Amino acid sequence: MKSMLEPNSSKLIAPNNGSDPLSPKKNRSRHCFIPNGIETQENRNAFYTICLTLPKEVQVLTFLFYCVRFYFKMGEIERLRSELQKARTELDILYEISNAMRTTLKLEEILYIILTGVTCHIGLGFNRAMLFLLNERENLLEGKLGIGPDTGEEADKIWKGIEAQKMDLDDLISGYSHFKSLESQLNLLVKSLKVPLEKAEERILTLTFLEGMPLHITKETLSKFSSDPLVSILNVEEFITVPLKAKDRVIGVILADNIYTKEPITRDDIRLLTMFTNQAGLAIENAHLYEKTLIQSHTDSLTRLWNHGYFQYKLGEFLERSKNENLPLSLIILDLDNFKIYNDKLGHQFGDKILVQISHIIKESCRKDDLACRYGGEEFAIILPQTKRDEVYLIAERLRQNIEKFPFKYRDVLPGEKLTISLGISCFPENGLNKQDLIMHADKKLYKAKSSGKNKVCY
Numbered sequence: 001m002k003s004m005l006e007p008n009s010s011k012l013i014a015p016n017n018g019s020d021p022l023s024p025k026k027n028r029s030r031h032c033f034i035p036n037g038i039e040t041q042e043n044r045n046a047f048y049t050i051c052l053t054l055p056k057e058v059q060v061l062t063f064l065f066y067c068v069r070f071y072f073k074m075g076e077i078e079r080l081r082s083e084l085q086k087a088r089t090e091l092d093i094l095y096e097i098s099n100a101m102r103t104t105l106k107l108e109e110i111l112y113i114i115l116t117g118v119t120c121h122i123g124l125g126f127n128r129a130m131l132f133l134l135n136e137r138e139n140l141l142e143g144k145l146g147i148g149p150d151t152g153e154e155a156d157k158i159w160k161g162i163e164a165q166k167m168d169l170d171d172l173i174s175g176y177s178h179f180k181s182l183e184s185q186l187n188l189l190v191k192s193l194k195v196p197l198e199k200a201e202e203r204i205l206t207l208t209f210l211e212g213m214p215l216h217i218t219k220e221t222l223s224k225f226s227s228d229p230l231v232s233i234l235n236v237e238e239f240i241t242v243p244l245k246a247k248d249r250v251i252g253v254i255l256a257d258n259i260y261t262k263e264p265i266t267r268d269d270i271r272l273l274t275m276f277t278n279q280a281g282l283a284i285e286n287a288h289l290y291e292k293t294l295i296q297s298h299t300d301s302l303t304r305l306w307n308h309g310y311f312q313y314k315l316g317e318f319l320e321r322s323k324n325e326n327l328p329l330s331l332i333i334l335d336l337d338n339f340k341i342y343n344d345k346l347g348h349q350f351g352d353k354i355l356v357q358i359s360h361i362i363k364e365s366c367r368k369d370d371l372a373c374r375y376g377g378e379e380f381a382i383i384l385p386q387t388k389r390d391e392v393y394l395i396a397e398r399l400r401q402n403i404e405k406f407p408f409k410y411r412d413v414l415p416g417e418k419l420t421i422s423l424g425i426s427c428f429p430e431n432g433l434n435k436q437d438l439i440m441h442a443d444k445k446l447y448k449a450k451s452s453g454k455n456k457v458c459y
C-alpha cells in the first residue's frame with residue numbers, strides 16, 4: 001500500500017483502496033460536480049488546472065453539464081422526499097381511522113365510522129360511500145349504510161360547513177346520533193338494496209365479492225355491466241368497489257365514488273382504500289362476534305326470547321327515550337292459564353316443548369320493533385315502543401286468539417280442552433312514569449284477568 005505521506009512532503013494523501021471517505025463508491029453525491037476518479041485533493045487541483053487551460057466556451061459547457069447533473073440529483077431527492085411524506089400521510093390517516101374503529105364494538109357505529117373515514121376530507125376523501133354485508137342465510141349482499149350528500153348543493157353546503165368549523169375526524173364521528181335521526185335519501189336507497197350472489201358476470205358487487213378483488217369501473221368499462229340495476233341507480237360514470245375481508249374471508253363490499261367533484265379515481269386511491277378495507281373487515285368481524293356473545297348472554301336458553309335481565313334493561317332504555325322524545329310506550333305481561341296441569345300430567349319436559357311453541361307464536365304476533373321476553377316460568381313480557389293504549393289492546397287480543405286457536409298436543413287434558421293465556425297491559429305515561437310502576441300496573445291487570453275467568457285482556 002502506498003505510504004500515507006509522499007516522500008519529502010508533509011501533505012496527507014488519501015489511500016486509493018476504497019476506504020477514503022470521499023471515495024466515489026460511497027460518497028459520490030457529495031462531489032457531484034467532479035468526474036469519477038478525481039476525488040482526491042491532488043487530482044481535483046489537477047482537474048481545475050486543466051479546466052482553466054480550456055477555451056472559455058468549453059469551461060462554460062463543462063460547468064453547465066455538472067449543474068444539470070446536480071439539478072437532476074436534487075430532483076430525485078425531492079421526489080423521494082415527496083413520496084415519503086405521502087406515505088407518512090396515508091399511514092396517519094389509516095392510524096387515525098383505526099383508532100376510531102376501536103372505540104366501539106356496536107356494529108352500526110362501526111359501519112358509520114368506516115364510511116365516515118372513506119368520505120371525510122381528512123380521510124380518504126370520496127364524495128359518497130356505500131357498504132354491503134353478506135347475508136349467509138339468503139346468499140346475498142345486503143345494503144347496510146350509505147353516507148354522502150343527496151345533491152350537489154347539499155354537498156357544497158356540508159363541505160363549506162366542515163371547513164368553516166374546522167371539523168376533524170372525531171367531530172364527524174361524534175355526529176352519529178344526528179346522522180341516525182336524519183335518514184338521507186342515499187342511506188334509505190342503500191338499505192333497500194339486495195344483490196344475489198349469482199350471475200357474477202352481470203353484477204358489479206357480486207363480481208367484487210366472489211373474486212375478492214377491487215373493481216374500478218370507468219366510462220369505458222361501464223357498458224359491460226349495462227344490465228346491472230346498480231349502474232342506473234348510481235347514475236355515475238366512475239366508481240370503485242372493494243371487498244371487505246376478515247381472516248381471508250370476504251364478508252362484504254364497499255362502493256365509493258366522486259359523483260359531485262368528478263375527480264378521477266387514481267391507483268393510489270384504490271391502493272389506500274384496499275388497505276383500509278382490510279382493517280375495516282376485521283373491525284366488522286369483531287363487532288359481529290361481540291353481538292353474537294351479547295345475544296347469547298341475554299337470551300333465554302329454552303325459548304330463545306330475551307331473558308328477564310335484558311327485559312329490565314331495555315324497558316328502562318325505551319322509557320327514557322319516550323320521556324325525552326314525548327313518545328308513547330306500552331307493556332304486556334302474559335301468563336299461561338292452568339299450565340301446572342300440563343306439567344303435572346305430562347311432565348316438565350313436555351311442558352318445556354309447549355313453552356317453545358308459545359314463544360314462536362309470540363314472536364310471530366309481534367311487530368318488528370316490539371321486544372318479546374321470557375319474564376319467568378310460564379310468564380312472558382312484550383315491550384311495545386311508540387304504541388298507544390288502543391293499539392296495544394288490539395295486538396294483545398290478536399295474540400290471545402292466536403294461542404287459543406293453536407292445536408297444541410294433548411290440550412284435551414286442560415279445562416275446555418284448549419290452552420289459553422291471560423294478559424295485563426300498562427301504558428306510559430297514563431299508568432306510570434318509571435319501570436316499577438309500569439310493571440306493577442301490568443301485573444295487577446294480569447291478576448285481574450286471571451281472577452275474572454282467565455283467557456282475556458285487561459288494562
